[in-house]
Amino acid sequence: MTATCPYSPEDGARPPERDDRKSAELVSRKLVVGPEARVIGGFGLVRELLRSNLTRQAGVGADGEVVPDPTYTSVFFLDGDAHKRKRQAISQFFTPKAISTRYRVVMEETSDQLLGRLQAKGRGRLDEMSFELAVTVAAQIVGLTESDQSAMAKRIQATLVGVRLPQMAWWQKPFGRVLTLAHGLRFQILDVGPAVKARRAEPRIDVISQLIEEGYSEQGILIECLTYAVAGMVTTREFIVMAAWHLFENDPLRERFLQAGEAEQIAILEEIMRIDPVVNVIARRTTSDADLADGSVEQGELLVLNLREANVDQAMVGECPHMLDPDRAKRRKINSYLSFGDGAHRCPGAQIALNETRVFLDRLLRVPGIRLQRRPDLDWTAELLSYELRNAVVVCDRP
Numbered sequence: 001m002t003a004t005c006p007y008s009p010e011d012g013a014r015p016p017e018r019d020d021r022k023s024a025e026l027v028s029r030k031l032v033v034g035p036e037a038r039v040i041g042g043f044g045l046v047r048e049l050l051r052s053n054l055t056r057q058a059g060v061g062a063d064g065e066v067v068p069d070p071t072y073t074s075v076f077f078l079d080g081d082a083h084k085r086k087r088q089a090i091s092q093f094f095t096p097k098a099i100s101t102r103y104r105v106v107m108e109e110t111s112d113q114l115l116g117r118l119q120a121k122g123r124g125r126l127d128e129m130s131f132e133l134a135v136t137v138a139a140q141i142v143g144l145t146e147s148d149q150s151a152m153a154k155r156i157q158a159t160l161v162g163v164r165l166p167q168m169a170w171w172q173k174p175f176g177r178v179l180t181l182a183h184g185l186r187f188q189i190l191d192v193g194p195a196v197k198a199r200r201a202e203p204r205i206d207v208i209s210q211l212i213e214e215g216y217s218e219q220g221i222l223i224e225c226l227t228y229a230v231a232g233m234v235t236t237r238e239f240i241v242m243a244a245w246h247l248f249e250n251d252p253l254r255e256r257f258l259q260a261g262e263a264e265q266i267a268i269l270e271e272i273m274r275i276d277p278v279v280n281v282i283a284r285r286t287t288s289d290a291d292l293a294d295g296s297v298e299q300g301e302l303l304v305l306n307l308r309e310a311n312v313d314q315a316m317v318g319e320c321p322h323m324l325d326p327d328r329a330k331r332r333k334i335n336s337y338l339s340f341g342d343g344a345h346r347c348p349g350a351q352i353a354l355n356e357t358r359v360f361l362d363r364l365l366r367v368p369g370i371r372l373q374r375r376p377d378l379d380w381t382a383e384l385l386s387y388e389l390r391n392a393v394v395v396c397d398r399p
Helices: 024-030 043-051 080-094 096-121 126-142 149-167 173-201 207-213 218-248 251-259 262-275 328-332 350-364
Strands: 038-040 055-057 123-125 281-286 290-292 295-297 302-306 371-374 377-381 386-390 393-395
Touching (some): 024 377, 038 043, 043 290, 096 123, 096 126, 126 149, 126 350, 149 218, 173 218, 207 218, 218 251, 218 262, 218 350, 251 350, 262 328, 262 350
Parallel strands (some): 038 302
Antiparallel strands (some): 377 386
């Protein structure tokens, strides 16, 4: 695959730069930032702020999520020592060893089952297959294995109504709170409760067993289950479909992916996420004035850290920043982009998402006769300030 900048100017004219992004136009139309926020998109300053202790979470719902007892606050909204303790407690479930010894087999077996059904029918929807895979893997990590996985996924999706509360009109918020409570209660009764009961009787190697050992209440366990389940299921679904879309429509890239080893396949997926990240922005509130290497901030500022813009900062990633180039990170000596965040709040499941996407797509693209019959519908989800991909149809030869 040729990854050089496609510059062949005639008469001194420079042609338009190649742009391989699929979601940029949608995001540019739909992503709206309030006038009170300062948007930062330079790679260096965004990374420096994410790695510093100068900011606190300021995302949707953050102000109402933090309570005095950290066991009743999602790890996403904690900072400092409380956040560090929670992250350390669950870090064992996201290590490379855990992926290779516990979750790889789940990824492989589930992918084989999904693709077996695809071949039997001759067609299937990518978003449905990827969601089933993401649900199964996340459920194993968290410990939500005592209820019907498909029904549970729908219940978790329904709880996202709570994320919309800050955007609701004053007269809508009471109804929104009731709905949020109802969906959360249903998830607690039908999914979390049975899992907790089973693990009190027989602990396992998963998040729920760990929380029980640490003395968490069922409400505290519910909060953590929602946190990791939503993050592990909803965003990974979009990741898998976006990566598949790129690979189906780029023959040289697909061939390289299929011939590559695991490390190179991961590098290809990270480059896809560099130009089409699922998470576009992260909001932070500054806690003090500071002069940093790449800029300065003032106490109390509301910052919107634009990960999408930072990932194409030419000062960091080099020329043709919108072109998909799997060799870019190695050539530029970049350890990681910002698609999964950075610093203390970097997504703990980043390697899980990358590995399950790699396992599934490696198998999918080897199915005889596989092809993308219908491109995904590219829509916007205001709750997560992100794109969503639906109705992508793949077809293949039937045995």
